[in-house]
Amino acid sequence: MSKKSRSKLWFLVHSWLALPIWFFVLIVCVTGTLAVVSQEIVWLVNPDMRASKPSDDAPLLSYDQVIAAIKQAQPQTQVQGIARPDESHFALEVKVTYPDGRPDTVYVNPYSGVVQGSAPAFNFRGFTRALHGWWLVPFTNGYSWGWYLVSLLGLPLLASLITGLVVYKRFWKGFFRPTLRFRHGARIFWGDFHRLSGIWSIWFIAVISITGTWFLIEASLFDNQISISSAPVIPVVAREDVPLSADGVAPPQLSLDRAIEIAQQRIPGLEASFISLPGNAYSHLEIGGRGWYPLMYQTATLNPYNGDVAASRLLTDRTALEFVTESMRPLHTGDFGGIWIKLIWFFFGLILSMMVLSGLLIWTKRTTLATANAFKRSQKPVRVAQSLQPSMHRDSPEGNL
Amino acid sequence: MTAPNTASPPSRLSLFWRKWRFHLNVLLLLIPLGFMPKYFSEAALFRGDTGLGEREIGEVQVGPWSLRLAEFRNEAPRPNGPAGPMKHFNAALCQACISQVKATYLRIGKPRSLRAAGVIFFGSPYRMGALLPVPAKTQPDAELWITLEGWDGSMHQAAIPLSQASPATVAWLNTQGARP
Numbered sequence: 001m002s003k004k005s006r007s008k009l010w011f012l013v014h015s016w017l018a019l020p021i022w023f024f025v026l027i028v029c030v031t032g033t034l035a036v037v038s039q040e041i042v043w044l045v046n047p048d049m050r051a052s053k054p055s056d057d058a059p060l061l062s063y064d065q066v067i068a069a070i071k072q073a074q075p076q077t078q079v080q081g082i083a084r085p086d087e088s089h090f091a092l093e094v095k096v097t098y099p100d101g102r103p104d105t106v107y108v109n110p111y112s113g114v115v116q117g118s119a120p121a122f123n124f125r126g127f128t129r130a131l132h133g134w135w136l137v138p139f140t141n142g143y144s145w146g147w148y149l150v151s152l153l154g155l156p157l158l159a160s161l162i163t164g165l166v167v168y169k170r171f172w173k174g175f176f177r178p179t180l181r182f183r184h185g186a187r188i189f190w191g192d193f194h195r196l197s198g199i200w201s202i203w204f205i206a207v208i209s210i211t212g213t214w215f216l217i218e219a220s221l222f223d224n225q226i227s228i229s230s231a232p233v234i235p236v237v238a239r240e241d242v243p244l245s246a247d248g249v250a251p252p253q254l255s256l257d258r259a260i261e262i263a264q265q266r267i268p269g270l271e272a273s274f275i276s277l278p279g280n281a282y283s284h285l286e287i288g289g290r291g292w293y294p295l296m297y298q299t300a301t302l303n304p305y306n307g308d309v310a311a312s313r314l315l316t317d318r319t320a321l322e323f324v325t326e327s328m329r330p331l332h333t334g335d336f337g338g339i340w341i342k343l344i345w346f347f348f349g350l351i352l353s354m355m356v357l358s359g360l361l362i363w364t365k366r367t368t369l370a371t372a373n374a375f376k377r378s379q380k381p382v383r384v385a386q387s388l389q390p391s392m393h394r395d396s397p398e399g400n401l
Numbered sequence: 402m403t404a405p406n407t408a409s410p411p412s413r414l415s416l417f418w419r420k421w422r423f424h425l426n427v428l429l430l431l432i433p434l435g436f437m438p439k440y441f442s443e444a445a446l447f448r449g450d451t452g453l454g455e456r457e458i459g460e461v462q463v464g465p466w467s468l469r470l471a472e473f474r475n476e477a478p479r480p481n482g483p484a485g486p487m488k489h490f491n492a493a494l495c496q497a498c499i500s501q502v503k504a505t506y507l508r509i510g511k512p513r514s515l516r517a518a519g520v521i522f523f524g525s526p527y528r529m530g531a532l533l534p535v536p537a538k539t540q541p542d543a544e545l546w547i548t549l550e551g552w553d554g555s556m557h558q559a560a561i562p563l564s565q566a567s568p569a570t571v572a573w574l575n576t577q578g579a580r581p
Contacts, residue, residue, distance in 0.1 A: 020423055097524070100527070101452065102449035121444075248553035249552055280524075280529075
């Protein structure tokens with residue numbers, strides 16, 4: 001095969017990867033981009049979710065103080081768990097159940113303990129994630145087929161990146177001589193835009209496509225009952241470890257602050273950014289948070305009566321494979337280093353969405369040109385027709401098509 | 402990719418196809434649109450808008466205590482990987498017994514002892530849930546046994562027919578009968 005026809009073939013592959021499914025890819029990119037900052041969008045819209053400081057030097061309440069504040073405001077409400085979001089401008093998210101049997105998530109001010117409000121009935125964050133992640137197809141038996149449909153896109157995305165770099169000859173030169181021509185018509189502009197944003201997004205497209213492909217592998221492993229987890233199954237609290245009670249009421253449980261203290265003594269560096277309270281008399285208290293490696297959580301599982309650490313799951317407990325696979329999700333979502341990482345992910349998500357659109361525009365404009373030329377070719381001598389499309393040959397690497 | 406240079410003019414259908422073939426994937430948007438009502442009804446179910454579950458079974462007296470039992474979904478047990486088919490029940494303890502009851506269990510058939518009382522309920526006493534394994538070979542006339550364990554060491558049991566607890570499960574079991 002000649003060099004020219006080989007690059008033509010690569011170019012054909014590159015355009016066919018997304019072209020027949022461009023709208024699907026576009027919506028997945030746009031919803032994914034929104035999902036990255038969905039929590040921030042809700043924060044902007046809903047004041048209940050904000051952690052306003054009553055005064056500049058107001059200290060953060062401890063978990064016990066938070067529980068006490070909720071108990072005082074709503075004595076009947078039962079608390080199941082508390083999560084302290086990564087960014088300090090977010091209120092605590094507390095999972096509760098009301099006496100009428102309704103579960104709820106309430107926003108609690110971390111400085112005053114005031115229950116500021118309930119999560120709205122329409123969960124924007126959950127909805128964008130569901131639309132992006134599984135196209136809203138319900139999970140009934142294992143992973144939903146919508147999950148497969150979306151995560152399969154990781155493969156053409158990765159192939160687009162590779163073929164794109166192959167057809168864009170000497171793409172690294174684009175870093176030193178960025179080209180974005182505005183005055184040569186839409187076709188030239190979108191071609192320049194596609195190449196320029198492409199080379200600056202190499203890392204991002206690689207991250208998104210590889211982690212997206214991991215979601216496909218993850219689902220396939222799960223649905224075929226293959227586990228790569230090294231996490232042990234933690235048995236329930238033994239019957240003899242649950243104290244007997246002479247008066248027929250539940251024995252006292254450890255205070256949360258004491259439990260965190262015990263866990264941190266046993267496990268240096270354990271952060272308590274979420275706590276889940278025991279689900280019944282025989283289940284454990286779980287404390288967890290990020291360690292020095294921001295992409296993974298560490299947890300400690302405690303007996304709520306005597307404070308024995310039943311199990312812990314630290315960074316060092318993970319196998320090398322788990323270090324890679326457990327890092328995939330935060331890398332995909334950009335949720336591992338606060339608002340700035342999220343904004344970077346959001347920006348490149350927009351760029352990636354625009355790449356789908358610009359790719360489509362280039363193709364339609366080129367086809368229109370080619371069709372017009374072919375029409376003229378059928379009426380005029382071939383020689384003249386060729387001279388009618390000079391810009392395609394001169395201006396772009398893919399102009400040889 | 403360029404228009405073919407054939408002698409006869411292309412038919413209207415093929416022109417239409419050429420023009421719109423790459424936009425047909427817009428129709429994929431019908432999938433999430435179609436599932437949207439389902440998505441929101443599921444969200445409402447998990448939010449507890451419909452009570453404890455899709456189908457309330459009613460108040461069951463268990464010794465001195467009582468609980469309200471409900472099928473989370475009014476449907477047959479769902480397959481759950483190697484664990485086999487599972488049925489999700491929700492329950493709420495009576496207000497007076499919340500402080501006295503240590504644990505609530507569910508089992509198909511009478512438990513031999515407290516240690517074999519079945520699956521334990523998780524969650525707040527206002528709304529707790531348990532995933533009950535329902536083997537396909539279960540007899541449709543089986544009974545669902547509820548065991549309550551008190552903090553004072555006492556144990557109380559009650560049984561209701563499976564047909565009362567979950568008609569959908571019994572209907573499903575009747576279709577499983579033919580299998581070996």
